[in-house]
Amino acid sequence: MAEPEVTIFADAAALARAAASRWLALAETAVAARGRFSVALSGGSTPRALFELLGQPPFAAALWAQTHVFWSDERLVPPDDPGSNYRQAQDLLLSRAPLPAANVHRVHGELDPQAAAEAYTKQLHAFAAGRGWPRFDLVLLGLGSDGHTASLFPGEPDPAEQRVPVLAVTADYQDRPARRVTFTPLLINAARHVLFLVSGADKANALAATLRGPHDPARYPAQRIRPVDGALTWFVDQAAARRL
Ligand code: 6PG
Numbered sequence: 257m258a259e260p261e262v263t264i265f266a267d268a269a270a271l272a273r274a275a276a277s278r279w280l281a282l283a284e285t286a287v288a289a290r291g292r293f294s295v296a297l298s299g300g301s302t303p304r305a306l307f308e309l310l311g312q313p314p315f316a317a318a319l320w321a322q323t324h325v326f327w328s329d330e331r332l333v334p335p336d337d338p339g340s341n342y343r344q345a346q347d348l349l350l351s352r353a354p355l356p357a358a359n360v361h362r363v364h365g366e367l368d369p370q371a372a373a374e375a376y377t378k379q380l381h382a383f384a385a386g387r388g389w390p391r392f393d394l395v396l397l398g399l400g401s402d403g404h405t406a407s408l409f410p411g412e413p414d415p416a417e418q419r420v421p422v423l424a425v426t427a428d429y430q431d432r433p434a435r436r437v438t439f440t441p442l443l444i445n446a447a448r449h450v451l452f453l454v455s456g457a458d459k460a461n462a463l464a465a466t467l468r469g470p471h472d473p474a475r476y477p478a479q480r481i482r483p484v485d486g487a488l489t490w491f492v493d494q495a496a497a498r499r500l
Contacts, residue, residue, distance in 0.1 A: 260488040262467065264497045268455040271493050272305035275453055278489070279310065279394065280318050282449055286393040287322045294383070296328040296439060298396040298406065299341030302453045306396075307345055311352035320355045324383065328395055328444065329406040330363035332372055332424075332435035340365055363437045369424035372437050377422045380443070389421040392447040395439070399454045399478055403462040407438035408477035417441050417480070441480040448486045452478070457495040464499035 265271040279295070286293040297303065309315060331339050335346075342362040350360060361383065363376050377389075384390045397405045404410060407425045408417070416423055421443035425436040444450060454463055466478045467490070473479040481488065492500075 258487065260467070260490055262490040262492065262500075264500075265491065265493050267495075268302075268305055268493050271453060271455055271491050272309055275303075275306045275396075275451065275491055276309040276315055278451060278491075279306070280315060282394050283319045283323060286448075287319050291322060293319060293323045293394075294326070294390055294392045295323065295394040296326040296392050296396060296447075297341065297345050298328050298398045298453070299330065299344065300398045300400075302398045302455050303396060304344065304348060306453065307348035311349045318353075320353045320359075323353075323355060324359045324361060325350065325355065326361045326380070326383075326392070327363055328397055329436055329438040330365055330372075332363075332365045332367070332369055332437065334366045335362060337365070365437075369426055369435050369437065373422050373424040376437055377420065380421055389443055389446070392443075393449060395444050395447045395450045397444070397450060397452045397478070397481065399452060399459055399462055399466065401458045401462055403466060403476040403478060405452070405478040405481065406444070407436040408441070408480065410475050410477060412474050413441075413477070413480065441482075444481055445483050445486075447483055450481055450483050450486060450488050452481075452488075452490045452492075454490065454492040454496045456493070457498065459492075459496040460499045463490075463492060463496050468500060 283293040333339050380389045417440040466476045
């Protein structure tokens with residue numbers, strides 16, 4: 257794996273602008289090369305500013321007809337639930353960008369964990385034209401203050417993470433919905449570009465431990481993200497980077 261790119265921005269707004277520009281550049285490259293751009297969105301609060309930017313000019317005209325949106329993880333709640341990562345993206349971006357409905361590939365959070373994971377695996381398989389799972393052009397990820405990413409939480413990894421593209425997760429997690437579906441490192445590491453967006457002083461310890469600490473992927477799941485033949489980029493703000 258090539259060395260990760262780590263870029264530090266003055267604040268969350270500058271980080272979001274840079275992420276929107278990187279999204280556009282990757283979309284243009286992907287559409288020129290393959291006629292479509294496949295992106296997996298992360299959840300949580302950090303990507304909100306990015307979604308808002310992408311829903312406005314000049315990004316609003318950004319190749320949306322050729323863009324396919326998935327989610328790198330999702331809480332197992334109905335799509336209109338305030339905790340739904342799909343609903344957040346729908347409210348801030350998808351309702352404003354002219355994306356064909358068929359290009360929005362949400363996790364069916366209204367299902368039980370195993371059924372939701374199986375259904376999402378089938379969606380990924382279909383998108384990859386029956387060849388296993390897609391090689392995403394871009395996977396967006398966040399970092400929790402405990403070091404988790406997507407819905408890969410600290411603790412001994414499930415061996416299935418290296419065998420299947422999607423897993424159902426029912427681990428308890430702080431104050432957020434616990435039942436989830438997540439991309440696994442197997443799927444994420446197949447991507448052409450993985451972009452972490454990390455903002456805020458509360459992430460400083462987890463970011464420093466992940467990037468500069470000992471290799472401990474059980475404790476720091478984001479260390480499991482090592483693209484096989486793709487780029488790994490960290491866009492962080494100064495507050496999150498203060499212990500780097
Ligand atoms: C989720 C996210 C999760 C998130 C981190 C960071 O569903 O909650 O996918 O992995 O990216 O928890 O969340 P914040 O951006 O809110 O700090």
